Amino acid sequence: MLENEGKRLVVKMHPKDNVLVALTDLAKDENVVFENETYVLQDEIKAKHKFYTTDLKKGDEVIMYGVLVGKVQNDIAKGSLMTTSNLKHAAEPYGYRDVDFAWQAPDVSKYKDRTFKGYKRNDGRVGTANYWLFIPTVFCENRNLDVIKEALHNELGYSVSDKYTQYTHQLLEAYQNGEDIDSVDMQLAPTTSTNRVFKNVDGIKFLNHQGGCGGTRQDSATLSSLLASYANHPNVGGITLLSLGCQHLQVQDFMNDLRKQNPSFDKPLLVFEQQQSDSEEQLIADAIKKTFEGLIEINKQERTPAPLSELCIGVKCGGSDGFSGVSANPAVGYTADLLVALGGKVLLAEFPELCGVEQNLIDRCVTEESAKKFIDLMQSYDALAHKVGSGFHMNPSPGNIKDGLITDAIKSAGAAKKGGTAPVVDVLDYTEIVSKPGLNLVCTPGNDVEATTGKAASGATLILFTTGLGTPTGNPVCPVIKVATNSVLAKKMSDIIDIDCGPVISGEKTIEEMGEDILEYCIKAASGEIIPKAVLLNQDDFIPWKRGVSL
Template sequence: MASSILRIHPKDNVLVALKDLPKGSIFTFEGVDYTLVDDIPAKHKFFMQDMQPADEIYMYGVLVGKAQYAIPRGGLMHTDNTKHAADPYTFRPYNYHWEAPDVSRFAGRTFNGYLRSDGRAGTANYWLFIPTVFCENRNLDVIKEALYNELGYSVTGKYRAFTRELLAAYEEGRDLADLSPEELSAFTHKQNRVFKNVDGIKFLNHQGGCGGIRQDAAVLGKLLAAYADHPNVAGVTVLSLGCQNLQLTDLLEDIKARNPQFDKPMFVFEQQQSKSEEQLIKEAIQKTFAGLVDINKFTRQPVPLSKLTLGVKCGGSDGFSGISANPAVGYTSDLLVALGGKVLLAEFPELCGAEQNLIDRTIEPEAAHKFMALMGAYSQAAENVGSGFHMNPSPGNIRDGLITDAIKSTGAAKKGGNSPVVDVLDYTEEATKPGLNLVCTPGNDVEATTGKTASGATLILFTTGLGTPTGNPICPVIKVATNNALAARMADIIDINTGAIIDGKKTIEEMGEDILEYCIKAASGEVIPKAVQLNQDDFIPWKRGVSL
């Protein structure tokens, strides 16, 4: 791809600028000369032909928009001259053929995971605190501070030291503006974890469990049950107030319904039945400490790659997302499917325009109709409040070349690769079939990662062109940059850089294999993704309202 421009699909009538192209530049592409009538920033598109009002615009081989007025050949695509459009979709008999990639490089490979009693394998070994209601968030915060600081899980040591240095300088009467960065960055935080085989103690603070509608509490119960049952979780502490909508008995029934053989240590506390807040907190810490001693006895052991469940997500996307990072992750997805693993593709508002392709790839007609029903209901709910999938691209997306939702979505769908769709899951439903699964979640970064984890993702590949610090409490999130500039600028949050695809130094297939190698190391605890290192434990339950 070592060129200035790119045509993604033979059917496309726009070209993508791979670097800034000044007005007046002349290019020859497939024997045709193009003179740019506008400056074309990198990641943006220009038209290959004169466009008239209502003319259809194609990218990735599908309809992504319509011209709003006459646009000359070589003109810049932008939000004034292009509006979202996507072809309708329907179920039709379709004999989809997929040729699996060559996986000989990975044949017989394993990762070192935590094998659970039910045969599933975790990529991490966490203790999880769950509140049934937001009223317990403060108690969780107190417990978190105590356990993190004393057991070696805090990442704030360097910032506390930084503040102490500022305080000392202030008390000495020194001018803080004169302090050099070197003087204020001498402290190096070193973790000294007591429990070497416990990867973390995690807390699911949330704003639900009471108020709202009862259906919200019911969905929250299923979500929390999914997290308790997750293979990355070895033990659970539950805190409840007592009078909330989501009753303890409801949560325990949800856990049993999800996994009748649930056998993890679980300690349950209800504040309205305790003698005091202090007694509740101390007892919760004491019992949890004993539980940590027990789960610290678990050790990693080799398990086949087929036991990996990979969630794929994009956020802070740019005009390169559908060209570099997403298709590379898509190739990784195909590799894992060919190896017998599971892949979860979600973000239903960001599948707009890609629906027909996914329907045609779905093996079971029932699953295809379920996908259509979920997409239709979701889209209609957005339109009922005056919104719609067409309003999904953020200002940052648009600035970096994603002009319509169909452009964003067709590029986003590349993360799922090309394998057949084996199942379609509603929010919190567990993925049980090896292969590519579609999971209904919003496109919102945290709501989507929260939902994918509930469906069983044990690793999440998160592509980004603009940069985002999103993580998850119990599922390691691996950040994949679409371009070199981002990887250099935000190196503290980026794990993998696919900019070499844009430079023409690596193919999508080569990068996809590199990403799978990284996943194997991350699943084995050999490398720790930046989001995990930084304790970026983002968790937002979806209330099933309109969230894009």
């Protein structure tokens, strides 16, 4: 509920809340009028931060987004700034209870005949891109992948480093000519892909990683399942697999996981094992040649119309700020509700960032089995964190706190908004593949790259990534769309931001209007009509989770 008397100053996220969020910088002693009540500010309140709307005694509960987010550590006067010293994390206990959850789906009649242009795979799934994927079974092959990547990207038009190479060359020339290198200006031209040889191949991607051997066998088994899910991904048209030969993660282990996930897997799959090759040079040459032949074949595939129900969108937030739960996350949540109503799939992950909203999600689970699976995954994950002296309550980063996310429960309650309000149809453990239309929960860390890596593994074909501080995160096989919580960030980091939700803060657009705008962008991105900045910049981040403590 936003105040509309003159310039909007504050927002209240839920009728039960006893805090208000500042939408602009507010001065100490300033009188703020909201819903016919006047608040005299006891402190300077920066935009994105909160102040208390009532006098509080030590131990009193603080409510935001309608849920418990913390308890005050000392007596607090009405109008005081919320800080890490006067508020500590607290969350309600949770458990399964048989409730009747009713959902009012949004009206999607205007989208019922809409389509996107995607790549239809033989298993019936539809990709939003057509990538060739290089996979090493072990970190020993990373260097070979780097050599191959440089050769293929530079010659086939997928490199984004040309402007930096030219800039370095200009610096070198200036230095060799005895000139001042400060006189050399970097030409910040946008990255393009107009020089691609294979027009229907959206990229050649490489899954460099640090696993496959040397850790536990369980780590290698998890990695095998993860790599198989990427090979099986609907955005992947073909795969080149490089193996050393003696590592824990054997080629046959990978093949077994791949067939387990998709018994009818029929994409081009090229396998090269270095210890069976005549030389490293021969290995690389053979891999390049056979991959080139594979690229010729998958370049014959073309985009065709598909219903919006074939979209699978992951929702993620990173570099969050005090506006994340006010603008971008609720707007993405409305997009998620629209897609669910259309029969599509939505993936909400980051289990450490669901701390404090567990009961709401449990009550929305359509089956007791899913609810109890969620509870078990959350409790075992949190217990593991506590075992090493941490916990979900230690999730907010210094950047989060600086920009208004004081406790984990505040961060989590705002983060959960990006999943919308639909029923939870399934709960997936790490690397499990989504199969049910609707809202699915996926167990991953909150860590940006580990979470996006896990979402893509579960089948996301687009990821909506909200950020208030600016995060240059992408994914090798799933286009990542960056959604800014505020216009200052959108303008400052326009090279990585795709969508600006600042109009929600200023009152120019409603959450619903912004959510529809985001869906329109997704349709164009899924059709290849718009290329998200993360894709243009080759932000191909990939970090497998070893199932240890990562918040």
